[in-house]
Amino acid sequence: MAPGDGADPGPEGRPSPAGGSLWAALGGLTTRGRSFLAAGIAAASCSYVLGQADLLRVGLLLAVLPLLCVAVLHRTRHRVAGSRRLAPTRVPAGAEARVQLRIDSVSRLPTGLLMLQDRVPYVLGSRPRFVLDRIEPGGRREVSYRVRSDLRGRYPLGPLQLRLTDPFGMCELTRGFSAYDTLTVVPHTEPLPPVRLGGPGAGQGDGLRRSPALAGEDDVIPRGYRHGDDLRRVHWRSTARHGELMVRREEQPRRARCTVLLDTRRTAHEGRGPGSSFEWAVSAAASAALHLLGRGFSVQLLTDTGAAIPGPGAPGEHVGLPNESADAAGLLLETLAAVEHSEGTCLSPALGSLRGEGGLLVAFFGGLDEQQAALAARMRGRGGTAVGFVLDPAAWRGDPRAHGAAELRLQVLRAAGWTALPAGPGASLPELWRLAAGPGPAAPAGAPGFPGAGAAGGRA
Template sequence: MREALSGLTIRGRTFLAAGITAIVCGMLLDQSSLSRIGILLVALPLVTAVVAAWGRYRLALVRHIEPHLTEAGQPAKVELTVANEGRIPTGTLLLEETVPYSLGGRPRFVVDRIGFGWRHKLGYQIRSEVRGRFDIGPMRVTVADPFGLVELNRAFHSTVPFTVTPRVIPLPSTPLTGNATSSGDSRPRAFLGGSAEDVTVREYRRGDELRRVHWPSSARLGELMVRREEQPWQARATVFLDNRRAGHCGQGAASSFEQAVIVAASVSVHLVSAGYSVRLVTSGGEINAGWHDREGQADAAALLEALAVLETVQHHRIDASWMGEAGQGGVTVAVLGAIDQEDVSVLRRVRHRTGAALAFSLAVDDWSAVPLAPEQRRPSGVPLLVQHGWKAVELGVGDSIATRWRQLGTRGAAASMEAAR
């Protein structure tokens, strides 16, 4: 009852005040008819409040977002299905959706009086310029009586997650190494030569062709073993993102770290579409454990979802535990912030354990909120990377990621041709 009385509208309070005034005046002036009018004016909002408080409104809400995974800057549509599952009709409904500020304003809908079995669909659009994971909801409902005397506030408890992934820049096809990368460690010659450590074999079965016999394994095991040629050799790539807070500049969307996330997302999607099994690692270690390939679109989506919620960390050293996997090889593409001599040991280990080491070195001081003098800027990390065998390019504000990617492939191919000579 207390909630119902607190829900009296201005009209309801006016009726109540006028009724009390009429009753008092009727008693003072000895006008019973005026008192009866006052009693009627007081009773109307009170009875309405009691009915509204004890009425069991059963509203159902189903929320659907399409698509549930959206790139930053792209819109998504939210579809609401509201139904009245109770037998008591309602007055006017005011529906207000709870939406994070970064997705836009709070949508509001006014629905006229609804009866039993009523069902209606509503919709609105959301869009975010920043990546992240957000909760849509809960929905707040204001129920008004037909006379407009009482308004009661209700709220649904359900929410729906909505993920905004980083922007993905289309990258051109470019050779990552000077030779074909058809093996997991970017060394297909070992596979073609019949290396026992690289070839998957099984026991000889009657009817197998003799040309499929793998003689080194047969000699070692003492029985005929044949190659499993039906299993394709999968190229692998590791995308390393330096998310150390000290290695980046800027705030929010206008920061070098956000640019690094966009680069990592673009490279990951490009490698998956090119047939690579891709995994994502950061300065704190491997995230979203496992390799992701192009068996389905959800594989690339898993990488983007991990990048959508990635934040900077306070680590001052790069965690290299992800390099402990035996026979890792493959291609490593690093997206680095500011680096120094303390990172050399890790960079050298990565280079020695990978088939091709490519790096984007961000000129992080370009994203500084305060212009820096030349002597205050941190030196480029490209010379340090090249010195230890990496193929590296510098990426500053306004530089094209696609152009820098093409330059990385060109430098890698040129270096491989030079080594072949």
């Protein structure tokens, strides 16, 4: 809802089920209101004992004033509408989003002092609170605040709470709204260099295969002639066989296919928070997927469980149809925003899902023991190109003693035809991506992200 447009205040304007009755609203009396009520009752009692009519009038005034404030405020509470606007609804980790709150008064009476509070998760910052002056009948007030998170995820904002007070300070009532919004913090991504990982057959240009179209005027089999079809497309052999004019199929480019594999095993990663190996792998997988989508690949995301990441689609379903790269990128990012560790310990489900898959395979592995390294080596399809980035937990712990074992796992992958590179703390994904395109110079031992020499195992 755009502020200032006079539109319906939106879903936040609905009262919560716990709105409460007028009797329950008496619990909102402040110390001043309770004191006035008690003084009024005491004065009325004394007037009865002493027979003083004037004292009775004073007592009634003192007692009725807080009760009248409760009644008016209770009615006003349900004549105040609130709304929230979040822009943008999806931000990368470390970026800010702006939340704008709007309060509309649809009452015929002015409100008293208002305190506005929105509930936000602790990771997004402190809970915002605002104090608003009285709102005239039919008026509105707008306030805004910013939220920011270094951790990806989906975070609810709301519900909105509004505390109202009367002009005399006799009563305070809280209005709760039922609606909330969701802020999606997607993984941080980096632009990658436009290198050729799979040789001439990868990406676009000469490497694109041609295949029959699947629908419309380019069916996979010759079809009947339709008004407006080019007569040069008439398939005379099929025309003679069917006894009617048939149009031959046309071929169109088939997009190169790529699978991005993300190892989410809890036991394969080290650390927590933005600096952990798992978060590095998620961010790297997002960067690779976006880069490949931009280069014209049809991208599939898989986890070690063998499930396709986006959504409930079956493994093998690729995303990124022509003219839909932006939608595919958004879907992949939102899914990766919520991906969590798996409790599995084996890569065999992913191996089963990759059987029969061709094209380019880009994998981000956690720690690999001897058995898992052998399973990972078998994931490379016959004639396919496989690039693996291995995040050894020992390297992320800063333990140099495990360097020999990690190098042996890399050698197993390279022997199976993989381009295998180690990725340690502080590793630069664009630099690793550039090394994956060709042998290049060996990285010096001990360099950040390169615990050993010979990081690139040949041209991908």
